[in-house]
Amino acid sequence: MNDRHYTLFSGSTGLLGSYLLRDLLLQDVPLAVIVRPTRKLSAEARIESLVADWETVVGRTLPRPVVFAGDLTKADCGLDADAREWISTHCDQLLNNAASLSFRNADREGEPWRTNVNGTRCLLELARSVGIRHVDHVSTAYVCGLRYDRVLEDDLDVGQEFGNDYELSKVEAEQMVRQADCFDTATIYRPSIIVGDSQTGYTSTYHGFFAALRIGHTLLTRVPVGATSGRALLKLLGIDPDASKNFVPVDWVAAVVARGVCSAETRGKTLHVTHPDPLPMSFVAEVVQEAVETYSIAASPDDPDSCDEAWFAENMRTQLDVYQRYFRNDPTFDRSHMLQIAGDIPCPALDEDSLMRMAKFAISHDFGKHPPSLIPALIDEEAGRSADAAPDAATPAKAT
Ligand SMILES: NC(=O)c1ccc[n+]([C@@H]2O[C@H](COP(=O)([O-])OP(=O)(O)OC[C@H]3O[C@@H](n4cnc5c(N)ncnc54)[C@H](OP(=O)(O)O)[C@@H]3O)[C@@H](O)[C@H]2O)c1
Structure with missing residues (x-):
């Protein structure tokens, strides 16, 4: 039997990531997460606290992910040889949701470039070295920059201008993912502006x-x-x-991305995870x-x-x-691929x-x-x- 059934997941502690963590654990997807420790909490303690909170919300026990303390901006994403060995034995899919949402920095050593470009490069290099075959990458609908026409899901660089460095850094990250020749499939999710939970109002980030x-x-x-x-x-x-x-509630974005991560039909597609209205x-x-x-x-x-x-x-x-x-004013985001995969999940x-x-x-x-x-x-x-x-x-x- 193939033991490589884990998904390696970055960015599980952020707004979208914490909802993705819930939805993937609810579907019993085996997860290995790369998490930064904070000054007060270890990577393990951060994830344990999140999963325990979700257990209270959903009223059932959830499986625990395997936790690796790491940082995308460090060599080998901060993982030691044992961690890399474990990943090479157990993981076949990478879900890259980590990013910096800083808007502007001329210095490419700083954010958003450090995590979004250098960090993505480091993660892709890790995935290549351990033989991961499928990558799922969370991008943004605003890789369209300042376009105002109809944006197709397969469009990326059409010579558009950009509103800020974040958008450009996400274009560069998406290009690296699409061009990496080590994967069998690369699947891209492009949410528009993520707001809070449509039911509770919860948010942990304050953009848009x-x-x-x-x-x-x-x-x-x-x-x-x-x-x-x-x-x-x-x-x-x-x-x-x-x-x-175009604003989208975090709970819906997570439901669509989780559907995509779990379904072979999604592999290789790019999805605009955007609101119909x-x-x-x-x-x-x-x-x-x-x-x-x-x-x-x-x-x-x-x-x-x-x-x-x-x-x-x-x-x-x-x-x-x-x-x-x-x-x-936003352009119109074509949603054909997203509707094929998740048209039954109402926004x-x-x-x-x-x-x-x-x-x-x-x-x-x-x-x-x-x-x-x-x-x-x-x-x-x-x-x-x-x-x-x-x-x-x-x-x-x-x-x-
Ligand atoms: N928010 C939006 O409106 C929006 C819209 C479209 C697309 N997106 C995309 O959606 C994804 C999630 O965004 P979000 O709003 O949920 O952001 P967020 O709440 O700021 O979460 C970002 C996540 O990335 C992790 N991360 C950042 N830098 C890292 C590094 N160097 N090493 C390891 N982990 C790192 C953070 O870890 P820590 O907890 O340790 O900081 C956190 O888990 C991103 O890819 C973003 O570009 C967001």
């Missing part, structure tokens, strides 16, 4: 929708009310109210406005930290410049209720300053506690 929310939140907490209408926010962010962006930015701005008015503590003119809109715009210039390119609608839940989660966890829990009962408790601790936040600050 959450970045706009954070700017709205900071504006409301620093500038006395009157300046926070949805239109003012759009103007400040330099966003075209007629633009639309992009959201108008005017709607997103209204939700951001409502969320910050409901959950953030508004600035008072007497507050020594308060400032005016011009000061805010000037001091947020760098962030705003980055996001002005980012919140441009939850991102309506006002679900986005407000995500916004409440992000604001009550102060955009990552308070560690989040995956467990729905604790999410409600934490959100409640945070509202109790900040009585002003419960009083809506009315915009004019």
Whole structure:
């Protein structure tokens, strides 16, 4: 019997990775994970804590992955000879989900280049040296850069321009995966902008929708009310109210990628893991406005930290410049391959209720300053506690 039935999985501790970990373990996929230790926790302890939380959520025991402490940016991904030997005996598939989501760095020794390009190269080299035959790689729909036409799933470099270094680093990573001649198959998943859990609002990263929310939140907490209408926010962010962006809930993205990883039919394809209904930015701005008015503590003119809109715009210039390119109108993402593989997994609608839940989660966890829990009962408790601790936040600050 072939013993090589494990999938080697990078990036299992991040937002998408933790949902993928749950979905793959629920389907009894044998996993070996490469995980960075933190200052406080070993790689094993990080995974044990995640799996134990998921067991509480799903109400059943889950199998444990084999854990290797490693880092994609180190030689041999930081793995010793015993670990590499084990992988060469047991793993036949690689799922590369690890990435840096830093947007900009001229220095190619820094992020996002270090992990997305050098780290992917190191992981592919490891996979080659241990004889892994199938690679599944999480890319991004925004490898399309600044294109505005219809983007096919097999398109990659068509001479497009890019909005930031992250997009370009993900193109280079995808090219390396596609061109590696050591694999029988290379399968690519390209999600659009990942938001939180469609049911609980949980998130552990704060890009895209959450970045706009954070700017709205900071504006409301620093500038006395009157300046926070949805239109003012759009103007400040330099966003075209007629633009639309493609957002996808993390639970759905994980369900689609897990389906792909488990099905031989997916192998060799590229899938746009994108929403059928992009959201108008005017709607997103209204939700951001409502969320910050409901959950953030508004600035008072007497507050020594308060400032005016011009000061805010000037001091947020760098962030705003980055996001002005980012919140441009999206192209149309063709979804033919994705529908063939996962057309029966409905993509939850991102309506006002679900986005407000995500916004409440992000604001009550102060955009990552308070560690989040995956467990729905604790999410409600934490959100409640945070509202109790900040009585002003419960009083809506009315915009004019
Ligand atoms: N978020 C989005 O909107 C979005 C949209 C499209 C595509 N994607 C893609 O989806 C994937 C997951 O993104 P995410 O939003 O879930 O990101 P995330 O929450 O930041 O997770 C990134 C994961 O990669 C790991 N990682 C980063 N650098 C590493 C390194 N040098 N060595 C080992 N592991 C490393 C992180 O480990 P630590 O826990 O140790 O940091 C974490 O597990 C990425 O490939 C990303 O490009 C994301």
